Amino acid sequence: MTIKINLNGTIDNDAFISVLDHGFLFGDSVYEVVSTIDGQVVFLAEHLRRLRQSAAALNLVIPYSDTKFGEEIHRTLKSAGNTESYVRIIVTRGVGELDLDPTSCTSPNVIILAKEAVIYPQENYDKGIHLALVSVKRNLKESLNPELKTGNYLNNVLAKMEANRTGAADALMLNSSGYLTECTTSNIFFVKDGRIFTPSLDCGILEGITREKILRLARENGFLVEEGEWPPEALEQAEEAFITGTVKKIMPVTLLNSRPVGNGKPGPTTKKLMRLYEDFLKRVLE
CATH class of the missing domain: 3.30.470.10 (Aminotransferase class 4, branched-chain amino acid transferase, N-terminal domain)
Incomplete structure (x- = not known):
């Protein structure tokens, strides 16, 4: 290439x-x-x-x-x-x-x-992807602040290598307190009882550009959204999950550590947000 x-x-x-x-x-x-x-x-x-x-x-x-x-x-x-x-x-x-x-x-x-442009397989959006919750921890905010997008990405590389060994598409990391943070190049969201949850910036994550757009779209369209500190058990009990990023946009997550998320298929909230985001991008480009 x-x-x-x-x-x-x-x-x-x-x-x-x-x-x-x-x-x-x-x-x-x-x-x-x-x-x-x-x-x-x-x-x-x-x-x-x-x-x-x-x-x-x-x-x-x-x-x-x-x-x-x-x-x-x-x-x-x-x-x-x-x-x-x-x-x-x-x-x-x-x-x-x-x-x-x-x-x-x-x-x-x-x-x-x-x-x-990187084109992900359509299957990733139609059927969802597999995430691995890995042992590699996200950088401490007090040492190398994850809100800074620097060339120092070794912990993300190690996390991706661990995910590769499990056959997962990407790695999901915890912080030193045991709370969910983000994937190697994307932010994580999950859905439970009609509410959308995502780790807050205080958890030590990059403030994703796409993340911010999705949060705003969700709230404008009547979804209840909570940013906070969530243990991995919260995600394991979720009905839906998805990741967001500049290139990935919104990509459903249907397996976590080889176990189905919800019913193992992209859920209605994820699908609606995918449609809303595509419509939003069209408006931006008009």
Whole structure:
């Protein structure tokens, strides 16, 4: 698969950064993922806002304005020529001395990757996916705040590897207090007695862009929604579950640790939210 790479404004099929870049050496970087629908980048402003929030927490200077990002993303997409694209925006600390101190890094690198959009099998939406509740814990907020979208994703990698060993599509992690948090690249929701539940930000999760859209849509359409701290038993007793993400949108979960969630099929609340979100995206693009 061809990937067009925009490195500091230069577009090529291949691009390289120095092995002395602190993003490579220490995961000292921030990133966001956006996707296109009908060739248009969706929710770019929200993703750039979160990129800047993550960078500010790291004292990482982003050298592009939002307008410049938009221009460079457009140039990269045009060069890629995909029908629909997956776009990853990365800002690294840049080249510095071979030590942890970032003060020697004076020129951040801005990378924009564009490739053909990720298309999940329709079966994932029609029948749902299998999640594994794994032993790997979500990062402590007091050590590496999960609300920051950084290049330091090792615990998510380990969680995904554990899920792979069980045959599950993704991993669901708990925090150090034993409460549900999120999957490796998506937020989790579940339904019980007509109410929608999802872990709160206090649980140590990324504030997902799609998560926020779904919460607002659900409330606007009369659903009762609760954000809070939930033990895994709450999910095990749920009637429905689904995950949300930029690329996945809303994807039903019908198996948890090889056991059916509810009746083992996507439920009516999940299906309605899927329809509402698709309609919402159409309105956004009008």
